[in-house]
Amino acid sequence: MPxxxxxxxxxxxxxxxxxxxxxxxxxxxxxxxxxxxxRAILEAGHEDxxxxxxxxxxxxxxxxxxxxxxxxxxxxxxxIQRDFxxxxxxAREASLILEEIRCAACLWLNERHLRSxxxxxxxxxxxxxxxAWVRWDPQRIKFSDILKAVADIGYTAHPYDPAHRxxxxxxxxxxxxxxxxxxxxxxxxxxxFSVASYIFGYIDADGEYPLWIIIGRWTSLVATTSILxxxxxxxxxxxxxxxxxxxxxxxxxxxIGLLTAWTGSFISTLTQRGEVYYDxxxxxVFLLLVARFNELKGRLxxxxxxxxxxxVIPATARKLGDSGEEQxxxxxxxxxxxxxxxxxxxxxxDGIVSAGASRxxxxxxxxxxxxxxxxxxxxxxxxxxxxxxxxxxxxxxxxEESTVxxxxxxxxxxxxxxxxxxxxxxxxxxxxxxxxxIIAALTASIWSWLDPSVVVQNVVAVLIVTCPxxxxxxxxxxxxxxxxxxxxxxxxxxxxxxxEPLATSDLIVFDKTGTLTQGHPQLEVxxxxxxxxxxxxxxxxxxxxxxxxxxFAKAFRATHGAQEQAVKALRIHPSAGVEGTLDxxxxxxxxxxxxxxxxxxxxxxxxxxxxxRGRGFSVIMLADKQGPQALFGLLDAPRPGxxxxxxxxxxxxxxxxxILSGDHQDxxxxxxxxxxxxxxxxxxxxxxxxxxxxxxxxxxRRVIMVGDGINDAPTLAAADVSLSFSEAANVAQVSSDxxxxxxxxxxxxxxxxxxxxxxxxxxxxxxxxxxxxLAAVPLAALGFIPPWGAAIGMSLSSLIVVxxxxxxx
Numbered sequence: 001m002p003x004x005x006x007x008x009x010x011x012x013x014x015x016x017x018x019x020x021x022x023x024x025x026x027x028x029x030x031x032x033x034x035x036x037x038x039r040a041i042l043e044a045g046h047e048d049x050x051x052x053x054x055x056x057x058x059x060x061x062x063x064x065x066x067x068x069x070x071x072x073x074x075x076x077x078x079x080i081q082r083d084f085x086x087x088x089x090x091a092r093e094a095s096l097i098l099e100e101i102r103c104a105a106c107l108w109l110n111e112r113h114l115r116s117x118x119x120x121x122x123x124x125x126x127x128x129x130x131x132a133w134v135r136w137d138p139q140r141i142k143f144s145d146i147l148k149a150v151a152d153i154g155y156t157a158h159p160y161d162p163a164h165r166x167x168x169x170x171x172x173x174x175x176x177x178x179x180x181x182x183x184x185x186x187x188x189x190x191x192x193f194s195v196a197s198y199i200f201g202y203i204d205a206d207g208e209y210p211l212w213i214i215i216g217r218w219t220s221l222v223a224t225t226s227i228l229x230x231x232x233x234x235x236x237x238x239x240x241x242x243x244x245x246x247x248x249x250x251x252x253x254x255x256i257g258l259l260t261a262w263t264g265s266f267i268s269t270l271t272q273r274g275e276v277y278y279d280x281x282x283x284x285v286f287l288l289l290v291a292r293f294n295e296l297k298g299r300l301x302x303x304x305x306x307x308x309x310x311x312v313i314p315a316t317a318r319k320l321g322d323s324g325e326e327q328x329x330x331x332x333x334x335x336x337x338x339x340x341x342x343x344x345x346x347x348x349x350d351g352i353v354s355a356g357a358s359r360x361x362x363x364x365x366x367x368x369x370x371x372x373x374x375x376x377x378x379x380x381x382x383x384x385x386x387x388x389x390x391x392x393x394x395x396x397x398x399x400e401e402s403t404v405x406x407x408x409x410x411x412x413x414x415x416x417x418x419x420x421x422x423x424x425x426x427x428x429x430x431x432x433x434x435x436x437x438i439i440a441a442l443t444a445s446i447w448s449w450l451d452p453s454v455v456v457q458n459v460v461a462v463l464i465v466t467c468p469x470x471x472x473x474x475x476x477x478x479x480x481x482x483x484x485x486x487x488x489x490x491x492x493x494x495x496x497x498x499x500e501p502l503a504t505s506d507l508i509v510f511d512k513t514g515t516l517t518q519g520h521p522q523l524e525v526x527x528x529x530x531x532x533x534x535x536x537x538x539x540x541x542x543x544x545x546x547x548x549x550x551x552f553a554k555a556f557r558a559t560h561g562a563q564e565q566a567v568k569a570l571r572i573h574p575s576a577g578v579e580g581t582l583d584x585x586x587x588x589x590x591x592x593x594x595x596x597x598x599x600x601x602x603x604x605x606x607x608x609x610x611x612x613r614g615r616g617f618s619v620i621m622l623a624d625k626q627g628p629q630a631l632f633g634l635l636d637a638p639r640p641g642x643x644x645x646x647x648x649x650x651x652x653x654x655x656x657x658x659i660l661s662g663d664h665q666d667x668x669x670x671x672x673x674x675x676x677x678x679x680x681x682x683x684x685x686x687x688x689x690x691x692x693x694x695x696x697x698x699x700x701r702r703v704i705m706v707g708d709g710i711n712d713a714p715t716l717a718a719a720d721v722s723l724s725f726s727e728a729a730n731v732a733q734v735s736s737d738x739x740x741x742x743x744x745x746x747x748x749x750x751x752x753x754x755x756x757x758x759x760x761x762x763x764x765x766x767x768x769x770x771x772x773x774l775a776a777v778p779l780a781a782l783g784f785i786p787p788w789g790a791a792i793g794m795s796l797s798s799l800i801v802v803x804x805x806x807x808x809x
Contacts, residue, residue: 005030006050007038022050040152046112076144085143088135091121094143096132096157098150110155117141117149132157179231180289186227187282190220194279217269220278224265228258232285253436254288257463261787264456274453277460280787284464287795291802317348320392337395347384349395352377356391360384381741436466436777443781457787461780465790466773475762481808482758490741491723491751498737501720503755505702506654509693509719512661512668512682513618514551514708516675516745517636519725521555525617525633527608530626537630541622543567544578544589552620553578555634575662575685577620585624591664595621596628605631613666641746642675648749652756654704660689660715690714706745723748758808765801772797 003012006020006027017028018035022042029035041049086093098110114123114134119141124133134146150157193216228236235258238251261277268274319328320338330348333339338354341347347360357375362384371387374380380393440462447455479496486493493499510516526534538556543565545553570580577590588595592609605628612619617633646657658679661668665682672680681692693703693715705712705719716722716736724736738751776793779785785793 003028005034007034022047037152041113044113044116076142090137090139091135092138092143093133093135094159096134096150096159098132098155098157110150113149113152114146117146120146176289176293179234180286180293183227183231183282183286183289186223187286190223190278190282193217193220214272217265217276217278220276221266221269224262224278224281227282227285228262231289232258235285235288252433253440253463253466256437256440257460258284260456260463261460264460275457277457277787280460280464280791283788284791284795287791288798291795291798318342333395335395335397339393339395340390341386341393342390343386343388345386347380347382347386347393349382349393350379350397351393351395352379354392354394356389358389358391359387361387432466432773436463439777439781447783454783458781458783460787461783461785461790462777464787465776465780465785465793475765477802478758478762478765478805478808481805482754485754485758485808486738486751489747489750489754491747492739492741493737494739495737498721499755499759501702502704502737502752503759505704505720507656507658507696507701508649508654508704508706509658509660509715510677511707511712512659512663512671513636514725515706515712516638516642516659516671518639519551519636519708521551521618521634521636523555523559523632524635525612525631527612527631527633528629529605529631530629532629534630537622539565540582540587541589541620541630541632543582544570544580544587546570548572548578551636552618552634556632587622587624589622590620592619592621592628595623599627601628610666613664616667616670618663618667638671638674639744641744645745645749646675646677649752652749652752654752660684660692662686662689686712686714690718693718706748754808761804761808765804768801768804769797 003017004010005012006022007029010030012028012030014030017030018032019026019028020035020038020042021027022038027038029038041047110132111123111125114120114132117136119137119139120134121137122133122135136143136146147157193213235251235254239255243252258281261281264274265276265278265281268276317328317330317333318325318340319333320340325340333349339348339351343358353374353376355376357373359371360374360380361371362381374391379396382397440459443462444455444459447458479499482499483493483496513519513521523538526537528534528537532540538559541556542559544567545556546567547570565582567580567582569586570578572578573590573594576594577588579586579588581587588597592601608631609619609621612631612633615633617635620632620634621628622630622632649657656679657677659668659672659677659681661680661682662684663682668680668682672678684692689712693705696703697718697720702720705715705722706724707716707722708725712724716724721738722736723738723740725740740748772793776785776790780790
């Protein structure tokens with residue numbers, strides 16, 4: 001047989017092949033590519049890769065490297081990087097898909113190699129999705145240099161693309177299924193011999209084993225060894241990696257149990273005395289592979305619900321320019337460009353409708369199945385499906401900054417924060433492994449004294465019956481699936497550790513303007529109080545509000561057609577109003593008490609204010625040093641579906657609703673009465689809102705806060721769980737745990753129910769894992785559970801918790 005290449009395993013044909021000293025021996029290579037890759041790995045100080053790897057690497061084809069590196073240099077173009085590179089201060093961050101990953105050692109090698117590069121600040125790897133996250137300093141290293149470094153050690157990296165990742169996932173699933181089939185087919189043969197032994201007995205009349213049992217044991221030895229060598233290898237490599245890192249992982253007791261059972265069975269086969277446990281080994285490996293395949297399936301389901309968002313974005317768009325319509329890559333679109341979207345097309349980027357009107361299906365983003373009407377001036381989101389008429393959209397965000405891109409990134413980051421009991425379970429799993437090993441050692445010692453003939457079977461049963469994977473794996477599966485389901489509902493989770501208070505709190509606090517109302521107030525009434533005409537008063541108000549992002553400010557600007565005038569000494573007073581000098585007169589615009597600077601108000605003016613508030617208007621006053629000059633009445637309609645939402649929330653355990661608003665108490669009271677909310681507080685500053693939240697929390701209550709404005713940021717940050725809208729101020733979103741992607745609160749009740757279900761499933765999994773182990777371990781140590789029963793018990797335990805998590809699908 002010809003020698004094989006140390007790197008890739010292909011035959012070495014050359015009479016004088018290339019060679020390197022690796023792991024203390026002289027190794028031969030089939031080609032210059034494999035030799036060059038091996039040399040690069042050794043020079044980087046990563047020789048341990050060859051010690052840990054589970055199978056040979058792919059052949060290093062040097063003929064494709066020059067063309068790949070030429071393509072990699074294109075990724076340094078800032079215009080191209082807009083599609084996949086995210087700025088993190090002065091640093092840059094990108095998600096990569098890695099090819100030719102054969103085992104966890106491959107990821108270890110890539111991570112170590114990338115971390116050693118000058119300019120790379122952080123690296124993260126995910127074996128399930130074969131993805132890498134890299135953050136680097138663009139002043140010290142180019143992105144193409146990162147890709148080249150990966151190529152130097154024999155792998156290929158590309159900017160993450162969900163469609164490309166699907167092919168790798170399919171290959172991973174195929175390999176998992178192949179191992180399950182192999183273990184099942186060979187295991188059935190082993191089970192046949194075992195079943196025959198149980199039925200016909202072991203020993204004949206002379207006290208000897210019959211020939212068919214002897215043949216069956218030797219055959220089972222070969223079959224079981226092949227099961228451990230191929231489908232069972234992942235347990236051995238996993239245990240080895242954990243021990244090399246100085247930690248006790250889930251695979252350690254599994255491997256010790258398998259080796260103990262195999263060694264005891266081998267000795268019994270050799271001496272023809274005692275029991276063999278080949279059936280238990282085959283059954284255990286098969287069932288555990290099935291359990292881990294289902295765990296992998298759960299992770300992929302969660303990932304796919306997020307990946308599909310990126311996959312619906314078209315690669316090109318119809319850009320309108322001076323020369324007409326042209327097809328351009330979506331990544332080249334910048335804010336201000338105009339794009340035509342035909343019926344049946346996906347919206348390529350976030351934008352504003354500048355011509356035409358149509359109905360758009362936004363269910364992918366908001367979870368709302370009913371198409372919504374969008375006309376000139378309305379915002380549309382990337383990924384929406386145009387249903388009726390062609391429209392022209394003015395781009396507001398680049399592809400990299402669009403809603404879809406933010407959803408995928410934020411959900412990935414949200415999974416890094418988990419509820420406290422999930423973190424506790426992961427830490428407990430590590431201690432649990434150590435405790436099981438101690439129990440196994442005590443079991444061996446005690447039974448060696450009581451009855452040496454049952455030592456092996458009881459120790460094997462203790463090691464196999466345990467289920468630390470239920471503690472460490474099923475919780476992440478449930479969280480990943482839960483995050484995907486939240487995104488489907490239109491609730492973008494920013495911090496999954498907020499799951500607990502969202503599921504358990506019975507108090508919800510709402511802001512009024514922009515939260516319970518639509519956040520788009522309309523200027524309906526203008527009452528003049530001086531000599532200036534209404535048009536002039538509108539112009540002054542719009543000019544004073546030109547720098548504010550408050551919904552009332554936008555309403556003033558929207559109703560004023562002329563260009564706003566320059567204002568001197570413009571100053572914004574949060575939750576009160578604005579002031580500035582215009583036409584040599586100092587103006588104040590805002591709440592009446594602010595506008596008149598706490599001066600006395602004439603009875604007639606006060607009555608007019610009360611009259612407007614009685615009709616449901618929010619009243620804004622414009623005044624100068626001479627006194628009030630105008631009253632503006634603004635009306636903000638309630639969001640649709642509030643009554644249904646409140647009714648559903650009461651059914652899901654929320655029994656207290658409170659409105660905290662900076663608007664006047666009369667306006668707040670009118671809205672609260674219409675919704676059936678008994679507790680409300682108006683005229684509150686941000687500080688007073690925050691004081692109210694903290695006072696309630698000191699009483700032992702957990703608070704869910706829903707708000708949208710800059711003045712809500714402190715209360716959103718202080719609440720136990722907070723929600724804001726995608727159209728809210730950035731500072732409000734940053735302070736929130738969930739961002740609502742739609743324009744309605746109707747699905748808040750569904751989000752609450754999903755949080756309760758996710759929490760319930762996680763606690764069920766943890767309770768089951770704890771109860772099962774507390775019951776099974778003592779029984780196994782006392783000899784009441786045989787090894788084959790332990791194999792069934794552990795595997796079924798894993799299947800139960802993973803299957804339970806999959807109910808979130």
